[in-house]
Amino acid sequence: MHRNPDPRGTCAHEETHGHPIDGDAVESRARSYALSKGVPFTPMRQSVLALLAASGKPMSAYEIAEKVSDTRKLKAVQVYRALEFLQEAGCVHRLASRSAYFACDHLHGEGETVVFMVCAQCGAVQEAASELVARGLRGAAKTTGFRPRHPMIEVEGECAECAGTPER
Amino acid sequence: MHRNPDPRGTCAHEETHGHPIDGDAVESRARSYALSKGVPFTPMRQSVLALLAASGKPMSAYEIAEKVSDTRKLKAVQVYRALEFLQEAGCVHRLASRSAYFACDHLHGEGETVVFMVCAQCGAVQEAASELVARGLRGAAKTTGFRPRHPMIEVEGECAECAGTPER
DNA sequence: TCCTGGGTGTAATGTTGTAACAGCACGATA
DNA sequence: TATCGTGCTGTTACAACATTACACCCAGGA
Known part of the structure; x- marks a missing residue:
């Protein structure tokens, strides 16, 4: 949890991403x-x-x-x-x-599966609702009888801006 | 995080699930x-x-x-x-x-996308590797230029045993 | 008027995770 | 054998995250 020096916004264009929502x-x-x-x-x-x-x-x-x-x-x-x-x-x-x-200004439907993509560098979050992911989850769950409840998925990675600026 | 009274194992058959691994x-x-x-x-x-x-x-x-x-x-x-x-x-x-x-006794491959299904009641964890979820994630990422790094997905829900015992 | 329900302010505490440093065990090397 | 380095252990202290408990206030209804 405290692994990064500052988990929220250390990259060069801190101000530019994570566009304000409505x-x-x-x-x-x-x-x-x-x-x-x-x-x-x-x-x-x-x-x-x-x-x-x-x-x-x-x-x-x-x-x-x-x-x-x-x-x-x-x-x-x-x-x-x-x-x-x-x-x-x-x-x-x-x-x-x-x-x-x-x-978050999206209105998420009831059974919707939302993916939060979190940039490991700048901390910006992008959201997407993926029906394919939802199907995959259902498939994975079916074999074990598991019933997913709050399909909120967090994926770490690198956002487009940070990927474009390899320095730091 | 401290929302549940005891996040790890409060359901009736606490001893019976979460089968020991090898x-x-x-x-x-x-x-x-x-x-x-x-x-x-x-x-x-x-x-x-x-x-x-x-x-x-x-x-x-x-x-x-x-x-x-x-x-x-x-x-x-x-x-x-x-x-x-x-x-x-x-x-x-x-x-x-x-x-x-x-x-975990599975050996996870390098780019593999693993789904951890966590029972909200008893805390047991089941794992599955889903290629469909992986594809969905890549699809969701592609539209924004995001590059997923550590595709470890945690889904809350209800395991088969707990779903079968509605009491508590 | 009194009571009740919810929001606020405050202090205390619980839970999770790290940093820093001293000591020890053990193998490599001279 | 002596010494040196490397990595594990034990311990203290602390930082970061989160909840509990209680007193107070204020608005609305009986």
Whole structure:
């Protein structure tokens, strides 16, 4: 987990990839989820989501706590609470391989199999829904009677930008 | 990560699944790796591997430290050192989704795409190598120029035994 | 008014993983 | 035999990630 010196963004064009996602779209999805649950979409939740959406890259909860701090100093536990809501709302996903969180403006269908491609160098995440992968997973599962539940796949690799710049 | 009350083995037939893997086979693989590297296959490494092989289920490093303690009390850092060797040797894999380690007696080929199916209830892990998944991943990657590096896929779900016993 | 449910703020603690350093065992070499 | 290097072990300390517990506030309903 702490194997890389800085797991999030050490490559040369740190600023250029991880293109920001549509903050308005993702926020409105969060709002309607809150509405449907009868809970408020609080400033706390709003600012955590806005930060993640603007950054467009995975961030750790502690990193979020640091950056969100507009005036007051935020504690990690408060960030985790906001993240919990945002994950339920489907606006934020957790990258287990990096213990990091990122905003996502895709609306993932129920049985959909999503692939997150994480650049080992710059940390940028690209998403794709692959029916072929889903079929492969079902095939692998069938032989053992296993029932896949949350087909969220994380693959480490090298994104196009980082692959194009071999230095560091 | 700490979301489940006990991520490793809370279901009724805890003892029955996660069938132990072939301890002798996996140990001999570790021995030949050690030989090829010119380093010893120490009792420390041997006992960590033996424990993992016998349990057949993922365990955290701290859990291993507790259980291995035959006479002396083992510290986590020592377990991590043994695990590092065993991972290099290909005898042990790390489950990022649970921060846990498990022994594996398959010999995975170089570019092979391996799918680990983790039962959310009992924690048992089943492995499968899927060419279809590999192709799907390559297809998903191709559109963005992403180059997958370590195609180790973890899928949460429900194993056949747990699916058959709906209670709890 | 009181009660209840949910969000917030804060402290404490638990869990996972590394860094750093001293000591030891063992083989190579002079 | 002496010494040197290499790699494992034992130990302390700490960093990074995550949860629990509790007090407080505030809005809405009985």
